[in-house]
Amino acid sequence: MRFRFAEASAPLVAGVGILLLWEGSLWILSPDGFVLPPPSDILGSVGENASELWTAARITGWVVVSGLVVGVAFAVAASLLVNRFRLAREAVTPLMVAVNAIPIIALAPIFNNWFGLTSPRSNQIIVVLLVFFPVFINTVKGLSLADSSQIELMETYAASQWRITREVRIPTAMPLFFTSLKVASSLAVIGAIVAEYFGGRQDALGPMITQAAGLTRYADAWAAVLVGTIVGTILYFLAVAAERAAMPWHDSVRRGSI
Amino acid sequence: MTTEAIRATDVSKVFNLGKTNQVAALLNIDLVIEPGEFVTLIGPSGCGKSTLLRLIASLIPTTSGSISVNGKTAEQARLDQDYGMAFQKAGLFDWRTVAKNIELPLELMGWKSSERKARSKEMLDLVQLGDFGNHHPAELSGGMQQRVAIARALSFKPSLLLMDEPFGALDEMTREHVQDELLRIWQDTDTTVVFVTHSVPEAVYLSTRVVVMSPRPGQISTMIDVDLGGRNQFTRDDPGFHQAVTEVRKALRVVGA
Numbered sequence: 117m118r119f120r121f122a123e124a125s126a127p128l129v130a131g132v133g134i135l136l137l138w139e140g141s142l143w144i145l146s147p148d149g150f151v152l153p154p155p156s157d158i159l160g161s162v163g164e165n166a167s168e169l170w171t172a173a174r175i176t177g178w179v180v181v182s183g184l185v186v187g188v189a190f191a192v193a194a195s196l197l198v199n200r201f202r203l204a205r206e207a208v209t210p211l212m213v214a215v216n217a218i219p220i221i222a223l224a225p226i227f228n229n230w231f232g233l234t235s236p237r238s239n240q241i242i243v244v245l246l247v248f249f250p251v252f253i254n255t256v257k258g259l260s261l262a263d264s265s266q267i268e269l270m271e272t273y274a275a276s277q278w279r280i281t282r283e284v285r286i287p288t289a290m291p292l293f294f295t296s297l298k299v300a301s302s303l304a305v306i307g308a309i310v311a312e313y314f315g316g317r318q319d320a321l322g323p324m325i326t327q328a329a330g331l332t333r334y335a336d337a338w339a340a341v342l343v344g345t346i347v348g349t350i351l352y353f354l355a356v357a358a359e360r361a362a363m364p365w366h367d368s369v370r371r372g373s374i
Numbered sequence: 375m376t377t378e379a380i381r382a383t384d385v386s387k388v389f390n391l392g393k394t395n396q397v398a399a400l401l402n403i404d405l406v407i408e409p410g411e412f413v414t415l416i417g418p419s420g421c422g423k424s425t426l427l428r429l430i431a432s433l434i435p436t437t438s439g440s441i442s443v444n445g446k447t448a449e450q451a452r453l454d455q456d457y458g459m460a461f462q463k464a465g466l467f468d469w470r471t472v473a474k475n476i477e478l479p480l481e482l483m484g485w486k487s488s489e490r491k492a493r494s495k496e497m498l499d500l501v502q503l504g505d506f507g508n509h510h511p512a513e514l515s516g517g518m519q520q521r522v523a524i525a526r527a528l529s530f531k532p533s534l535l536l537m538d539e540p541f542g543a544l545d546e547m548t549r550e551h552v553q554d555e556l557l558r559i560w561q562d563t564d565t566t567v568v569f570v571t572h573s574v575p576e577a578v579y580l581s582t583r584v585v586v587m588s589p590r591p592g593q594i595s596t597m598i599d600v601d602l603g604g605r606n607q608f609t610r611d612d613p614g615f616h617q618a619v620t621e622v623r624k625a626l627r628v629v630g631a
């Protein structure tokens with residue numbers, strides 16, 4: 117977990133190298149920058165449209181974060197219920213499997229009809245649904261992996277089921293939960309932007325991309341994609357930080373992997 | 375008349391009753407253990423030692439027969455936290471520090487934080503891990519982890535200790551040290567101990583009575599009283615000790631171990 121210059125600079129060097137290669141090869145292959153603009157154009161567009169991009173990032177970011185928080189909260193609550201009550205497990209699991217099979221992003225135009233074309237509500241719900249399943253499935257699995265001898269030990273202390281969940285099942289589930297949280301944080305950004313293609317506020321990142329691409333202003337479209345990438349990266353590293361804070365005892369954290 | 379620490383009457387245990395993988399683990403076990411006894415269960419692998427311990431702990435139900443602990447049902451004794459248990463596996467919680475592992479039963483019993491800390495420190499010194507309170511179990515060797523599990527079982531000074539091969543993972547030196555500590559605790563407090571082991575010398579060194587079990591189905595084959603008085607560094611060289619060891623070995627040969 118220590119911060120070393122060599123470790124931190126390696127991805128930086130790699131990143132700059134890729135950008136230079138990109139810029140250089142376009143110079144030779146496609147000087148008009150029609151399909152793929154060079155990074156310098158994209159950065160230029162970010163500079164020109166900074167205030168619109170900042171507004172869009174806040175609007176889309178809010179859809180992402182609110183959807184992520186609500187989706188994860190529901191997923192954790194549902195997995196605790198399903199783990200605790202066999203009846204809930206039997207009643208809910210087939211339903212979950214069926215709902216999980218729905219291509220959720222395809223529901224965006226339908227939800228827009230329900231909640232109004234310019235309301236961000238439908239986009240939030242898309243994000244909630246997208247985030248729910250990976251977190252739910254992994255957390256249920258994690259809770260069920262609790263060591264039976266540790267549970268027996270708790271039973272020798274006459275601990276309540278809830279106490280056993282708190283002391284044994286939840287800590288056991290943490291590694292899988294945080295892995296799913298990292299997956300969910302990327303899914304949330306994808307879900308929010310794609311859902312915005314179909315409706316919601318028009319000054320969000322999604323509409324910026326479709327509008328710019330429609331007008332063949334590709335550098336502007338890529339600038340919006342870049343901002344979306346930054347939102348996703350920030351969320352990912354927030355999830356990593358939360359993981360490290362929540363389970364400093366775990367091998368993967370002690371060895372500093374992400 | 376004092377109440378017996380444990381009374382098992384005609385206890386049988388069948389796993390997966392009525393299914394194709396049915397296993398008769400224990401058959402017609404009668405065993406009475408008085409308060410203050412140190413009883414060791416020994417016998418070939420699979421003869422039902424762990425099962426008997428788990429029945430006494432009320433972690434699994436009997437198929438027939440009844441078990442009372444401290445004059446109550448085994449279930450009630452569990453709910454009253456009458457016993458401490460150490461398992462074959464250390465079973466420490468990776469997410470708790472060593473000290474917090476030892477304090478776990480105390481937390482569940484509602485002890486105050488300062489009292490818990492004092493007790494876990496005392497227990498850590500007892501198992502010679504005084505400097506490791508703030509470490510996580512992953513940083514400890516297998517034998518050290520096992521000592522933490524023993525400290526955890528002893529932490530609330532229960533009147534009954536159920537121990538399933540707790541010293542299996544320890545090296546000879548540590549093992550003898552922890553044996554002596556266990557005997558000291560047993561003598562100082564009036565704890566009753568039921569102890570499972572595979573080691574004949576360990577059984578003889580520790581116990582007032584050795585219960586030899588036979589497999590398929592698990593039954594009590596012989597009980598051997600051991601009367602060596604107070605143990606010390608000379609006990610293992612004592613002719614009486616060797617005689618008892620030979621006696622237990624003979625009983626084990628009879629049951630095919």
Ligand SMILES: Nc1ncnc2c1ncn2[C@@H]1O[C@H](COP(=O)(O)OP(=O)(O)OP(=O)(O)O)[C@@H](O)[C@H]1O
Nearest residue numbers: 389390397398399418419420421422423424425426
């Ligand atoms: N949960 C269970 N389900 C089915 N069978 C079981 C279960 N627990 C134990 N058994 C069976 O009961 C028998 C006795 O097992 P037990 O664990 O009590 O043996 P043991 O004497 O402790 O052996 P060891 O010395 O190897 O620890 C074995 O045949 C075992 O397969």
Ligand SMILES: [Mg+2]
Nearest residue numbers: 423424462538
């Ligand atoms: Mg066993």
